[in-house]
Amino acid sequence: MAGIYVHIPFCRSRCIYCDFFSTTDEEKRDAYVSALCNEIRFTAQTYPHTRAHTIYIGGGTPSQLSPTQLARILSTIEEHFPPFPDTEITIEMNPDDIEEDVKCRMEDVKCSMFNVQWSMANRLSLGIQTFDDQILRFLRRRNDSATAVKAVRSLQDAGIKNISIDLIYGLPGQTMEVWQRDLDIAFSLGIQHLSAYALSFEEGTPLWQMREQGRVAEADEALSVAMYEALCDRAEAAGFRHYEISNFALPGFESRHNSSYWSGKPYFGFGPGAHSYDGDRTRWSNRPDLGEYIKFWGKSPSAGVLHPTGGDREGPQCSMFNVQCSINLTLSELYNEFVMCGLRTCEGVDLNELEARFGQSRLEYILRMAAPHIADGRLLQSEGRLRLTRQALMVSDDVMSDLMVI
Numbered sequence: 001m002a003g004i005y006v007h008i009p010f011c012r013s014r015c016i017y018c019d020f021f022s023t024t025d026e027e028k029r030d031a032y033v034s035a036l037c038n039e040i041r042f043t044a045q046t047y048p049h050t051r052a053h054t055i056y057i058g059g060g061t062p063s064q065l066s067p068t069q070l071a072r073i074l075s076t077i078e079e080h081f082p083p084f085p086d087t088e089i090t091i092e093m094n095p096d097d098i099e100e101d102v103k104c105r106m107e108d109v110k111c112s113m114f115n116v117q118w119s120m121a122n123r124l125s126l127g128i129q130t131f132d133d134q135i136l137r138f139l140r141r142r143n144d145s146a147t148a149v150k151a152v153r154s155l156q157d158a159g160i161k162n163i164s165i166d167l168i169y170g171l172p173g174q175t176m177e178v179w180q181r182d183l184d185i186a187f188s189l190g191i192q193h194l195s196a197y198a199l200s201f202e203e204g205t206p207l208w209q210m211r212e213q214g215r216v217a218e219a220d221e222a223l224s225v226a227m228y229e230a231l232c233d234r235a236e237a238a239g240f241r242h243y244e245i246s247n248f249a250l251p252g253f254e255s256r257h258n259s260s261y262w263s264g265k266p267y268f269g270f271g272p273g274a275h276s277y278d279g280d281r282t283r284w285s286n287r288p289d290l291g292e293y294i295k296f297w298g299k300s301p302s303a304g305v306l307h308p309t310g311g312d313r314e315g316p317q318c319s320m321f322n323v324q325c326s327i328n329l330t331l332s333e334l335y336n337e338f339v340m341c342g343l344r345t346c347e348g349v350d351l352n353e354l355e356a357r358f359g360q361s362r363l364e365y366i367l368r369m370a371a372p373h374i375a376d377g378r379l380l381q382s383e384g385r386l387r388l389t390r391q392a393l394m395v396s397d398d399v400m401s402d403l404m405v406i
């Protein structure tokens with residue numbers, strides 16, 4: 001069993017805060033889909049008899065592909081990584097694509113992006129970020145607030161019962177009042193899942209440059225903390241379970257795909273920039289280079305020419321074609337990931353499992369390092385688990401780094 005992630009590296013335009021790998025070049029879409037399907041087939045040969053327990057089509061903007069292209073990708077996954085009847089299939093969409101599709105349907109155009117997409121997926125994730133029109137324009141998002149609300153309503157009218165939205169807090173110009181209004185609207189929509197992230201200034205993005213030039217400032221830390229507190233309170237009041245630092249869901253609607261990343265299950269990522277993990281000690285990733293990706297995978301390589309079995313400890317090993325690099329993780333790295341991923345979730349770190357996997361000395365180490373944080377109320381040890389308390393969620397990086405080994 002594995003989680004399957006497919007990266008669709010196309011966007012109609014670029015938002016100023018985003019450092020995800022994507023391009024506005026529309027020309028390469030067909031060639032890209034062919035290359036992607038070849039990579040999926042090739043990986044299935046290397047890991048035969050693997051079934052998909054989750055499928056996540058993300059990006060970029062998956063809703064920028066045509067229904068035919070998306071259907072081709074999904075049917076290739078289904079053929080080579082057969083899903084289960086209850087496999088979670090998520091597609092990310094941008095609100096403006098849904099709006100256009102609705103217009104499209106009203107004009108009775110049969111080949112409707114919207115219809116095809118929702119019928120293939122059982123979970124849709126909408127990148128909304130904020131409902132404030134002025135901030136949306138500043139971020140160069142293509143939709144306004146009304147379009148975002150309409151998009152959610154359209155999906156619900158179409159019978160989608162598992163809708164997630166993304167929001168960002170700490171945005172330039174976003175006061176506490178604006179954030180509270182974002183939360184008002186979000187929780188009035190009847191969604192099942194909310195992911196909310198603090199804005200980060202990623203190097204190389206236009207937003208990062210603006211900060212370097214002194215044209216925008218990062219949100220004050222006290223305001224960010226207050227916004228996160230408000231988010232947790234409002235989510236709880238709306239019946240959402242805070243199951244991971246940045247994720248909230250109605251009971252039973254937790255993202256199974258993301259949960260498998262945090263619980264160390266194997267996953268295969270397809271497309272430039274995508275990462276994979278064999279569930280044991282090997283990780284590999286594709287270089288974020290669309291041209292090279294299409295050049296290599298477009299030729300349908302046979303099994304054996306590129307083998308993601310990991311390198312030695314002198315650093316990552318890259319394939320001779322330079323499209324994929326892999327690395328074997330040391331036990332210390334695996335321990336660090338186990339602790340970090342466990343602490344991100346509301347279940348926390350399973351101490352029995354930690355001892356079984358990494359030995360008694362690591363268990364003693366984590367308990368020793370955790371003791372001061374337990375004493376000051378940042379960590380809680382109960383029922384064989386170590387969890388972050390709510391007051392520590394905003395400073396989780398400090399606590400996590402204390403529990404790790406160098």
Ligand code: SF4
Pocket residue numbers: 010011013014015018019020022059060061094127
């Ligand atoms: S935020 Fe989404 S739509 Fe905007 S540039 Fe990034 S991937 Fe594309």
